[in-house]
Amino acid sequence: MLVDGITLMHEHTTIDLSEVKNTEDCQLDVFNETVKEYKKLYENGVRNIVDVTVFGMGRNIPFVQKIADESGINIIYSTGFYQEEFYPIQVFRETREQLVERMVNEINQGIKGTGVKAEIIGEIGTSYNVWTDTEKKVFEAVVIAHQETKKPITTHTSIGTLGHEQVDFFKKHNVDLNRVVIGHVDLTGNADYILKMLKAGVYVEFDTVGKESYMPDRTRAEILKKIQDAGYIDRVFLSMDITRKSHLEYKGGLGYNFLLDSFIPLLNSHGLTDDSIEKMLATNPMVFMNQ
Numbered sequence: 623m624l625v626d627g628i629t630l631m632h633e634h635t636t637i638d639l640s641e642v643k644n645t646e647d648c649q650l651d652v653f654n655e656t657v658k659e660y661k662k663l664y665e666n667g668v669r670n671i672v673d674v675t676v677f678g679m680g681r682n683i684p685f686v687q688k689i690a691d692e693s694g695i696n697i698i699y700s701t702g703f704y705q706e707e708f709y710p711i712q713v714f715r716e717t718r719e720q721l722v723e724r725m726v727n728e729i730n731q732g733i734k735g736t737g738v739k740a741e742i743i744g745e746i747g748t749s750y751n752v753w754t755d756t757e758k759k760v761f762e763a764v765v766i767a768h769q770e771t772k773k774p775i776t777t778h779t780s781i782g783t784l785g786h787e788q789v790d791f792f793k794k795h796n797v798d799l800n801r802v803v804i805g806h807v808d809l810t811g812n813a814d815y816i817l818k819m820l821k822a823g824v825y826v827e828f829d830t831v832g833k834e835s836y837m838p839d840r841t842r843a844e845i846l847k848k849i850q851d852a853g854y855i856d857r858v859f860l861s862m863d864i865t866r867k868s869h870l871e872y873k874g875g876l877g878y879n880f881l882l883d884s885f886i887p888l889l890n891s892h893g894l895t896d897d898s899i900e901k902m903l904a905t906n907p908m909v910f911m912n913q
């Protein structure tokens with residue numbers, strides 16, 4: 623359950639993709655530095671972080687709980703399976719129904735025996751321009767888990783690809799598109815592509831703010847202005863998807879507070895209204911998560 627205030631809808635307090643990515647930088651587990659940045663987030667008005675670290679991505683629930691306690695930030699935990707490149711062996715071995723059971727247990731009983739319950743499904747992903755058979759099995763399992771638990775769904779698209787296909791999939795499986803957010807859409811760099819998804823009825827996330835090597839923030843701002851003009855700003859969330867030690871301030875990265883300190887002023891200068899910004903940061907996540 624979200625509390626009143628700003629919500630970052632797509633972050634990782636801890637994540638470990640270091641084995642596959644072959645660099646220790648991708649093991650994000652730095653307690654003091656994260657607490658420091660989360661405390662600053664709290665001062666900036668952030669009250670909730672949706673932590674989309676799922677099965678096999680190095681979840682450490684007691685660690686995250688301690689960070690929540692120290693910083694005052696309310697963490698929303700998630701369940702699901704990420705994308706094929708990072709699936710643990712169980713995702714390939716188990717049946718669709720077994721995967722459903724894992725997710726339903728994490729929602730109803732708790733994650734890894736902690737009693738901490740997942741409140742959202744995902745990030746669940748497709749690969750770059752490819753939707754593998756195992757990823758299809760995961761998405762089918764997610765539809766069933768969603769129908770059983772009524773929890774919302776958040777997705778990962780690889781560099782923004784297959785967003786339309788994800789929307790079509792949920793539509794075909796009779797999932798209420800009000801309960802679905804398509805992730806990383808800012809990486810398409812394509813306003814028309816994103817507007818088509820919004821018109822279909824899903825939420826979308828501009829959740830890689832600050833990752834200039836993938837997409838300039840100026841482009842993100844220009845597309846958001848177009849979405850505002852088209853009347854769909856009430857279906858958009860903002861986040862940074864911080865996943866590496868080098869993304870944090872202590873390593874010279876932008877840090878979690880860049881979004882509020884730097885990106886929001888950029889949006890202002892591109893004609894985004896205070897009302898639109900309030901919606902993306904606070905109102906929209908509340909409507910989406912608490913419906």
Ligand SMILES: [Zn+2]
Pocket residue numbers: 745778779805806
């Ligand atoms: Zn992702």
